[in-house]
Amino acid sequence: MRMRSAVLLLPLLLGGCLAKTAVDIVTLPVKAAGAAVDALTTSQEEADRNRGRAMRKQEEREAKEQRKVEKQREREEREAQQAQGPY
Numbered sequence: 001m002r003m004r005s006a007v008l009l010l011p012l013l014l015g016g017c018l019a020k021t022a023v024d025i026v027t028l029p030v031k032a033a034g035a036a037v038d039a040l041t042t043s044q045e046e047a048d049r050n051r052g053r054a055m056r057k058q059e060e061r062e063a064k065e066q067r068k069v070e071k072q073r074e075r076e077e078r079e080a081q082q083a084q085g086p087y
Contacts, residue, residue: 042050
């Protein structure tokens, strides 16, 4: 008897699960398409962030090159002073 009432109540208990599964199946293509569009497009915020990052990296490269040139110039000045000898 107990098993029979459990079997009779089973469809009522699983009805919500089946409905949720049906909704998930129906909305899956829409979610997938939305994810694909998000992956293929760049928002203005992302573009600005990427541009700022690129500018900072360029400035870092320029500063590094400037330091390198300055060190080379200082080295050449020291070598020239050493070559002239003390006065």
